[in-house]
Amino acid sequence: MLDLSALKFDQNGLIPVIVQDFSTNEILMLAYMNKESIDLTIETGYMHYFSRSRDKIWKKGETSGNFQKVKALYLDCDGDALLAVVEQTGVACHTGNKTCFFTNIFGEDKKSEVDILFKLIETINDRKK
Amino acid sequence: MLDLSALKFDQNGLIPVIVQDFSTNEILMLAYMNKESIDLTIETGYMHYFSRSRDKIWKKGETSGNFQKVKALYLDCDGDALLAVVEQTGVACHTGNKTCFFTNIFGEDKKSEVDILFKLIETINDRKK
Numbered sequence: 001m002l003d004l005s006a007l008k009f010d011q012n013g014l015i016p017v018i019v020q021d022f023s024t025n026e027i028l029m030l031a032y033m034n035k036e037s038i039d040l041t042i043e044t045g046y047m048h049y050f051s052r053s054r055d056k057i058w059k060k061g062e063t064s065g066n067f068q069k070v071k072a073l074y075l076d077c078d079g080d081a082l083l084a085v086v087e088q089t090g091v092a093c094h095t096g097n098k099t100c101f102f103t104n105i106f107g108e109d110k111k112s113e114v115d116i117l118f119k120l121i122e123t124i125n126d127r128k129k
Numbered sequence: 130m131l132d133l134s135a136l137k138f139d140q141n142g143l144i145p146v147i148v149q150d151f152s153t154n155e156i157l158m159l160a161y162m163n164k165e166s167i168d169l170t171i172e173t174g175y176m177h178y179f180s181r182s183r184d185k186i187w188k189k190g191e192t193s194g195n196f197q198k199v200k201a202l203y204l205d206c207d208g209d210a211l212l213a214v215v216e217q218t219g220v221a222c223h224t225g226n227k228t229c230f231f232t233n234i235f236g237e238d239k240k241s242e243v244d245i246l247f248k249l250i251e252t253i254n255d256r257k258k
Contacts, residue, residue: 076230094206
């Protein structure tokens with residue numbers, strides 16, 4: 001079991017977790033974990049979260065099949081946020097979008113030269129499968 | 130002024146914001162914003178946050194000089210998390226690290242082929258300056 005003593009959970013026993021795609025570095029979603037969901041993630045190798053609306057633990061993909069295999073977990077400098085790097089099956093968002101952050105509310109939609117490289121690498125990797 | 134009606138702030142009037150580097154797609158930090166700090170960010174073009182520990186608005190870089198120029202803001206599918214894409218001056222973390230998420234607590238430290246490309250692109254961009 002992972003030593004969770006450095007993690008600062010909030011008053012509800014939760015810590016926010018940024019979920020990032022391993023292959024593209026794209027940000028997929030922001031979710032919350034409690035101690036039990038972290039343990040389940042480590043034990044099974046698949047991301048488990050705590051749903052604040054449903055007030056229970058859920059395995060990402062349990063209904064959609066869009067599982068997230070955990071590659072690495074990082075803790076931030078003040079111990080109150082996690083970063084999970086994952087291999088995403090299918091899409092991350094329940095809307096059918098790859099990422100939950102598809103709504104641009106300010107500035108230009110991010111299409112840097114790096115993004116074009118991402119898409120290229122993703123296409124190459126997809127063709128390898 | 131930006132229409133913030135789609136944003137769901139928590140009971141303290143805050144919304145978490147994932148901060149991502151525009152050039153490398155690296156995740157720099159997780160912070161919190163209130164309505165006023167979002168307005169200040171849009172007005173000035175530089176990231177402003179709400180500090181929960183100091184209970185006040187701060188402009189990122191106001192003491193360190195490590196400002197964050199906002200390139201774009203995204204809202205997630207259920208309206209309760211933001212993603213800010215920024216041009217980071219210097220490093221994001223007060224520890225001197227580029228990112229606040231430098232502590233690997235599980236899995237192997239992420240060094241995908243994409244990361245190597247990031248570093249290459251960053252080096253090329255730095256040399257252009």
